Amino acid sequence: MMDVLTPIVVLGLMLAALAGFFVGWWIRGRQIAGRELTLKRRFDNRLSAIEEDSRRVLERARIESEAARQKVEAERDSLYTRLSKLDPEVGRMLAPARRAGLPRTRAGRRRTARPLAVEGVGVGATRERDDLTRIKGIGPTFEARLNAMGYRTYLDLARWTSEDLDALGRGLGARIRLKEWSERAAELHRRKYGT
Structure with a gap:
């Protein structure tokens, strides 16, 4: 057991x-x-x-x-x-x-800044316009909005600073690739004017 x-x-x-x-x-x-x-x-x-x-x-x-x-x-x-x-x-x-109510601070001046004048074109003179629709993502509507804001040439877009990109991104919408536009505008300006 x-x-x-x-x-x-x-x-x-x-x-x-x-x-x-x-x-x-x-x-x-x-x-x-x-x-x-x-x-x-x-x-x-x-x-x-x-x-x-x-x-x-x-x-x-x-x-x-x-x-x-x-x-x-x-x-x-x-x-x-x-x-x-x-x-x-x-x-x-x-x-x-x-x-005139000019901005009193640097930030205010930056927000209201306009594009730099093209060399050789005086203030108040008519500036040449470039076809901004050649930049991918810019159609006739956005070209008209950019022109109304004072951006008419490839050089205007190529000269965008990071502050301009931030302000424009808020003003135009979040889906826009502003940095890519600026780089493409610089390339088109070099091709057109050889500079």
């Missing part, structure tokens, strides 16, 4: 060991999952705290920048006033520019 019980006992011990292994593995997995969840929560809390701090810093910087801009503009206006009192001739020269 002992011979019959021995394999059963051994089999029972093996099954108990195997069950213990699986229970231990399951418990260990739950512990690791719990630690991962705790670490993820800590990470999320720290990340949200950092985002909130950065928002506060940016808002404070924006407020300080606006205050500094207003202070500089007020100082500039007082200097214009003092200068016009000291020299009436200079005051008459400054008055039209102030009345």
Whole structure:
């Protein structure tokens, strides 16, 4: 009878060991999952705290920048006033520019910037127009919009700066490949004028 019980006992011990292994593995997995969840929560809390701090810093910087801009503009206006009192001739020269509402900051000047004049063409002279529709992605409608904005030649498009590209991208739409247009315009200008 002992011979019959021995394999059963051994089999029972093996099954108990195997069950213990699986229970231990399951418990260990739950512990690791719990630690991962705790670490993820800590990470999320720290990340949200950092985002909130950065928002506060940016808002404070924006407020300080606006205050500094207003202070500089007020100082500039007082200097214009003092200068016009000291020299009436200079005051008459400054008055039209102030009345015209010219942008007071560099960013404002950049936004309203027009294309550079082509060499040899004076201000107010009629400028030659290039066929902008030869650039892939520019059709007659976009050519008309670009012409209305003052961009009539390949050289105008080739001279776009990164600020111009940002402003035009917002003004014309997000699907436009302005950098590619600028590069293609430079190539067409070189072919047409040999420069």
